[in-house]
Amino acid sequence: MTAENVIEAKGLTKRYGRAVAVDHVSFAVGRGEIFGLLGPNGAGKTTTILMMLGLTEISAGEVRVLGFDPAREPLSVKRRVGYLPDTVGFYDQLTAADNLRYTARLIGFKKAERETKIKDALERVGLAEFAEKRVSTFSRGMRQRLGLAEILMKDAQIAILDEPTSGLDPHATAELLAIIRSFKAAGVSVLLSSHLLERVQSVCDRVALFAGGKIALIGSVAELGRQVLGGGYVVDIEADGAGLAERLALIPGVSGVERTGIGKLRLHADRDVRPEAAAEVVAMQGRLKYLGVQEPSLDAIYTRYFETRPDEEMTMKEGARHAA
Amino acid sequence: MRREGSAFHGLGVVMLKELSDHLTSVRMRVLEWLVVLVALAALYGAIQQIKDTTAEDPFLFLRLFTTSRDPLPSFVSFVSFLVPLMAIGLGFDAVNGEYNRRTLSRILAQPIYRDALLFGKFLAGLITLAISLITLWLLVVGLGLLLVGIPPGAEEIGRSFLFLLATIIYAGVWLALALLFSIVFRSAATAALVTLGIWLFVTFIWPVLAGAVAQIIVPLDPRYTALGLPTPGTAQAEQILARLSPSTLFAEVVVAILDPTTRSLGPIYLSQLQGAVLGAPLPIGESILIAWPQTVGMIASAILLFVIGYVTFQRQEVRA
Numbered sequence: 148m149t150a151e152n153v154i155e156a157k158g159l160t161k162r163y164g165r166a167v168a169v170d171h172v173s174f175a176v177g178r179g180e181i182f183g184l185l186g187p188n189g190a191g192k193t194t195t196i197l198m199m200l201g202l203t204e205i206s207a208g209e210v211r212v213l214g215f216d217p218a219r220e221p222l223s224v225k226r227r228v229g230y231l232p233d234t235v236g237f238y239d240q241l242t243a244a245d246n247l248r249y250t251a252r253l254i255g256f257k258k259a260e261r262e263t264k265i266k267d268a269l270e271r272v273g274l275a276e277f278a279e280k281r282v283s284t285f286s287r288g289m290r291q292r293l294g295l296a297e298i299l300m301k302d303a304q305i306a307i308l309d310e311p312t313s314g315l316d317p318h319a320t321a322e323l324l325a326i327i328r329s330f331k332a333a334g335v336s337v338l339l340s341s342h343l344l345e346r347v348q349s350v351c352d353r354v355a356l357f358a359g360g361k362i363a364l365i366g367s368v369a370e371l372g373r374q375v376l377g378g379g380y381v382v383d384i385e386a387d388g389a390g391l392a393e394r395l396a397l398i399p400g401v402s403g404v405e406r407t408g409i410g411k412l413r414l415h416a417d418r419d420v421r422p423e424a425a426a427e428v429v430a431m432q433g434r435l436k437y438l439g440v441q442e443p444s445l446d447a448i449y450t451r452y453f454e455t456r457p458d459e460e461m462t463m464k465e466g467a468r469h470a471a
Numbered sequence: 472m473r474r475e476g477s478a479f480h481g482l483g484v485v486m487l488k489e490l491s492d493h494l495t496s497v498r499m500r501v502l503e504w505l506v507v508l509v510a511l512a513a514l515y516g517a518i519q520q521i522k523d524t525t526a527e528d529p530f531l532f533l534r535l536f537t538t539s540r541d542p543l544p545s546f547v548s549f550v551s552f553l554v555p556l557m558a559i560g561l562g563f564d565a566v567n568g569e570y571n572r573r574t575l576s577r578i579l580a581q582p583i584y585r586d587a588l589l590f591g592k593f594l595a596g597l598i599t600l601a602i603s604l605i606t607l608w609l610l611v612v613g614l615g616l617l618l619v620g621i622p623p624g625a626e627e628i629g630r631s632f633l634f635l636l637a638t639i640i641y642a643g644v645w646l647a648l649a650l651l652f653s654i655v656f657r658s659a660a661t662a663a664l665v666t667l668g669i670w671l672f673v674t675f676i677w678p679v680l681a682g683a684v685a686q687i688i689v690p691l692d693p694r695y696t697a698l699g700l701p702t703p704g705t706a707q708a709e710q711i712l713a714r715l716s717p718s719t720l721f722a723e724v725v726v727a728i729l730d731p732t733t734r735s736l737g738p739i740y741l742s743q744l745q746g747a748v749l750g751a752p753l754p755i756g757e758s759i760l761i762a763w764p765q766t767v768g769m770i771a772s773a774i775l776l777f778v779i780g781y782v783t784f785q786r787q788e789v790r791a
Contacts, residue, residue, distance in 0.1 A: 197789070202579060202790075203788040204786075204788075221584075222480075223582075225580055225581060229580075232580075235573060236574040236577065237572075237577075238574060250577075250578075252484040253481045253578065254582060255480070294577070
């Protein structure tokens with residue numbers, strides 16, 4: 148294990164009877180990185196996380212978290228790793244601060260240390276004014292933030308977040324993602340799972356796409372885009388002018404032009420041809436209404452990847468059924 | 472390979488939290504009032520009865536616990552009826568409640584072992600029960616003093632204290648059973664129903680059934696039946712079967728402890744009674760000896776139930 152990697156999984160496998168929920172999964176998470184486990188429900192993301200925390204037994208393979216084996220040294224792992232489960236729960240009859248106090252005492256913090264840590268953590272997630280409110284009055288977004296506060300209080304080196312944004316409104320999601328980014332700024336490595344590809348695309352440094360218990364793709368979003376979408380750039384233009392399409396096709400690097408609507412063209416190119424395209428329109432005295440390059444989106448990558456591999460999609464559905 | 476760290480790290484924290492949860496819960500308050508009111512009613516009946524009938528009794532004080540006056544049962548019957556209910560009430564949602572609140576995986580992601588959580592919950596339940604039972608016991612002793620007006624002797628206090636201990640152990644058996652089903656069943660309602668079902672079966676149906684099953688195992692001997700006597704083999708089998716129920720064990724312990732004249736808890740031959748002064752009380756040490764196997768049986772069943780629950784819990788996947 149290199150010093151750079153905080154989590155290393157090799158051939159990690161989980162079987163339930165004959166069904167395989169996680170099938171020889173290998174990946175590594177670097178220090179200070181935000182790593183996304185993405186995939187549909189039942190693809191094996193949560194099971195992978197449970198194995199990393201020693202909350203379920205590993206059938207085969209191994210995982211090292213900060214160099215510790217979660218099955219043999221669970222306390223060392225759990226002391227350094229913060230975990231936010233899918234739809235985290237708190238003791239409703241206790242206040243936010245009391246909930247954190249209980250966790251802090253379980254961790255074994257001294258009393259004086261406890262209070263300052265709790266205060267700081269609640270402030271960082273914006274719940275300071277709700278510290279003495281009962282959790283039963285909290286919205287879902289506030290509970291998720293309280294969960295993050297728990298991880299902050301713990302001084303965790305790794306934060307493992309299972310579906311942190313599911314069921315949240317856009318505003319709460321944005322707040323939560325901002326806190327997750329602040330984790331990275333504080334040097335905490337983050338491993339998060341989600342089935343909402345677009346939302347997490349913006350925060351993840353690297354992602355692993357899960358399907359049917361296997362990692363289908365792994366890498367940064369841009370890398371995956373090049374790998375799956377064919378490395379091309381797609382430039383959309385909305386402009387008028389006769390013979391524009393023919394002229395645009397002559398720009399070096401453009402491999403194809405297609406008409407997507409009245410006065411709308413889509414260029415496929417091996418580089419960003421926006422400057423040249425704009426120049427052409429202007430040279431023709433045409434009126435340029437829109438010019439934009441499509442960022443590779445995880446949704447597009449995901450859809451494309453499984454469109455071209457119907458076999459794997461079948462196994463993905465199988466896996467989903469087993470895991471469910 | 473040895474696992475790192477202590478299995479009991481965090482035990483005290485879990486226990487104190489659970490204890491404060493129990494003591495402040497509405498459920499506990501309802502159970503407490505139920506027990507206190509019912510016990511007071513039984514005690515009142517007993518005192519009336521004692522005032523009416525008893526002229527001289529060396530163990531007048533113990534009669535407070537065992538005397539009944541229609542239509543109310545005695546204090547002891549009330550306790551043996553209500554203590555399992557209290558224990559089940561405290562334990563039926565111990566683990567699945569954490570699942571349903573979705574707090575279990577968050578708590579187990581902290582640096583503690585599952586042992587600490589489970590053991591903490593059991594101890595907290597047991598301490599809660601012990602606190603209520605001790606309060607109840609003090610209440611009975613105090614009221615007895617006031618209303619009967621005869622101070623209890625050292626032996627009477629000793630015997631009633633042993634009764635208290637036996638009751639706490641008995642409560643532990645039911646708490647362990649409730650805890651076991653709270654691990655096995657995800658739904659708290661199912662766990663509660665199954666535990667209550669077992670309690671009803673073991674307490675009310677099994678003693679009747681034991682006789683029938685015993686007759687199948689050891690058929691009645693017509694020679695004894697003709698004389699109107701029980702067949703010794705059948706009676707023995709019946710007793711062994713009945714003693715599988717903790718309720719039977721508890722009832723036997725109570726009889727041995729609170730009634731000093733009890734000489735045996737099983738059928739005995741007349742020859743064994745030769746030279747005995749029937750009706751003469753035994754010293755407290757002898758009574759303890761008589762009740763000892765039953766007490767050990769109760770402790771053992773509590774430990775057994777807890778261990779089954781513990782093993783199940785250790786192997787369970789915590790997904791919530």
